[in-house]
Amino acid sequence: MAQRTYQSLRAAILDLTYLPGQAMRKSEICETLGVSRSPVSEAIARLATEGLVRVVPQAGTFVSLFSMVEIREGAFLREAIESSAAEYLASRITDEQLALLRRNLKLQEIMVAEADHGGFYGLDREFHALILASTGFRKLQSVAETAWVHVDRARKQVVPVRGRVGETLVEHWAIHDALSSRDPVASRAAMGHHLRQLLAYIEPLEKERPELFDPD
Amino acid sequence: MAQRTYQSLRAAILDLTYLPGQAMRKSEICETLGVSRSPVSEAIARLATEGLVRVVPQAGTFVSLFSMVEIREGAFLREAIESSAAEYLASRITDEQLALLRRNLKLQEIMVAEADHGGFYGLDREFHALILASTGFRKLQSVAETAWVHVDRARKQVVPVRGRVGETLVEHWAIHDALSSRDPVASRAAMGHHLRQLLAYIEPLEKERPELFDPD
DNA sequence: TGGAAGAGAGTGGCATGCTAGAATGTTAGG
DNA sequence: CCTAACATTCTAGCATGCCACTCTCTTCCA
Structure with missing residues (x-):
């Protein structure tokens, strides 16, 4: 199910449902997809390794700007x-x-x-x-x-x-x-x-x- | 600190401290490195995407064999x-x-x-x-x-x-x-x-x- | 004696409480 | 009016309880 949230978030980033620079609130994602924070965290970790999101510790995760x-x-x-x-x-x-x-x-x-x-x-x-x-x-x-x-x-x-x-x-x-x-x-x-x-x-x-x- | 456990596990796999095919027990890793299961899980997830370990849901995590x-x-x-x-x-x-x-x-x-x-x-x-x-x-x-x-x-x-x-x-x-x-x-x-x-x-x-x- | 079924132990995955730190908004002082 | 410091509110990350599933070992029946 972490796989599912990963693909969902990835698609949303690629078609600009999430705009570049926008903050991705975990709590929001949790209630939107109806899952807990664990799979969301794992999905975000994968997105971060791909460079699609930028994680700032204790501050927030943001959709990467174009570079x-x-x-x-x-x-x-x-x-x-x-x-x-x-x-x-x-x-x-x-x-x-x-x-x-x-x-x-x-x-x-x-x-x-x-x-x-x-x-x-x-x-x-x-x-x-x-x-x-x-x-x-x-x-x-x-x-x-x-x-x-x-x-x-x-x-x-x-x-x-x-x-x-x-x-x-x-x-x-x-x-x-x-x-x-x-x-x-x-x-x-x-x-x-x-x-x-x-x-x-x-x-x-x-x-x-x-x-x-x-x-x- | 998940980063730290990731690098530690990765190094252990590469120098064959963990042998190919061997099971990686999360609980064992936790007490060895003195961390909780969360960072270990994240590290293992990264290793799995690299193909260094093979995760069988509800069964175990195993070091990948050579291929x-x-x-x-x-x-x-x-x-x-x-x-x-x-x-x-x-x-x-x-x-x-x-x-x-x-x-x-x-x-x-x-x-x-x-x-x-x-x-x-x-x-x-x-x-x-x-x-x-x-x-x-x-x-x-x-x-x-x-x-x-x-x-x-x-x-x-x-x-x-x-x-x-x-x-x-x-x-x-x-x-x-x-x-x-x-x-x-x-x-x-x-x-x-x-x-x-x-x-x-x-x-x-x-x-x-x-x-x-x-x-x- | 062999095989299958069941019980037990062990695993990964999800849910959730907690903490340290960062950002923001407000207030007090110059 | 501007600046600086503080408090409040938010975040990500770690720790831990819980659950469903898998595997293995034992036991019972043919």
């Missing part, structure tokens, strides 16, 4: 992980795994045609998860997701405004093509290029919404 | 992170940072000459920490360390037997040289080559001490 340093760091980490995964996978990926990728990409094309951005976003996540899962390493996805969490929180502030599903789809196909031709160098390059795109969309946010950011 | 899959995954992750860091750093590293690396390497040479393996190991860690810190990303080191922890636990079973400080020193210098010549490709290659060496020393352990391993 351009942490966002860049998260982007760097995910690029390091997924680019290496693509390179590693190029010489090992099976035809079945490639077929799963193609199936996912076909669905992405439908979502683009129907302008279903929510559906596209889900398939985007699944596409990257498929690639990481194909390596056979089980925890890679959770590490990448943890690294990515700060980028993702900022992305939600930007992407509804400036979508780029068309370009994203092309880049996804490029990754698939590099993998299917079993070219490690091209696979790393395609994945790296793809992941570097988003950061350019996020950078301006610091100037547009400075109140959300931690003055590093 | 060749997790060891390979940790090695993959660290290579992904540090190789990318080396590539990233090649075009950004300052002369001061290079000087710090050189100073560290000079000390490593002394340790090799004096056959002080413990001292060399400490400098080895510092060398890699220096490189990660030079990127300006603050959490990189803790992520790499968390990823590496399973490899490190296995390493301690091997390296006292089969040291390779001489070869390691040569590889460290190669990394430094690639960085100082500001060559991203060579830097990534040198770091990747260096990190891939250790795994070859660990692989045989699975056959030598199968009782320590989780039959994946």
Whole structure:
């Protein structure tokens, strides 16, 4: 049940139900979720290790502000992980795994045609998860997701405004093509290029919404 | 003070004071460290997220067995992170940072000459920490360390037997040289080559001490 | 004698009282 | 009117009681 409160709080932070900088009152959370302080404390401890909240002893826990340093760091980490995964996978990926990728990409094309951005976003996540899962390493996805969490929180502030599903789809196909031709160098390059795109969309946010950011 | 018990337990697991598979009794830990169950629970929760212990609800907490899959995954992750860091750093590293690396390497040479393996190991860690810190990303080191922890636990079973400080020193210098010549490709290659060496020393352990391993 | 069922001990997880310290609002003094 | 010190109120963190569940050892029956 601590797991449940953890996921609940995490989701609330990511979709800005809890605003950056806002205090998270344990007593409030307890009565809202109908649980005791123990599971809430454990959940907050996990959120603190992820950097989503900042705990000040004997004072309070606060939702972390956006930090351009942490966002860049998260982007760097995910690029390091997924680019290496693509390179590693190029010489090992099976035809079945490639077929799963193609199936996912076909669905992405439908979502683009129907302008279903929510559906596209889900398939985007699944596409990257498929690639990481194909390596056979089980925890890679959770590490990448943890690294990515700060980028993702900022992305939600930007992407509804400036979508780029068309370009994203092309880049996804490029990754698939590099993998299917079993070219490690091209696979790393395609994945790296793809992941570097988003950061350019996020950078301006610091100037547009400075109140959300931690003055590093 | 939960932090203190966490570090204490973590160290005990890493140097095999707690053997793989052994049960960790909370009550025992409480009276040993003289603390209550709350900080112990929090520490164990953190260890569980790192994969160092396995918690079976209402049954017990057990030190994780070695797992060749997790060891390979940790090695993959660290290579992904540090190789990318080396590539990233090649075009950004300052002369001061290079000087710090050189100073560290000079000390490593002394340790090799004096056959002080413990001292060399400490400098080895510092060398890699220096490189990660030079990127300006603050959490990189803790992520790499968390990823590496399973490899490190296995390493301690091997390296006292089969040291390779001489070869390691040569590889460290190669990394430094690639960085100082500001060559991203060579830097990534040198770091990747260096990190891939250790795994070859660990692989045989699975056959030598199968009782320590989780039959994946 | 073997196997299964039951009783007991032990475990992790949740709930809750308590304490030390930080922040804020108020009051007293300059 | 401003400043500084104090008191009140809040917080996180630790200690501890309680409970539901698991495991093991013993006992009883086939």
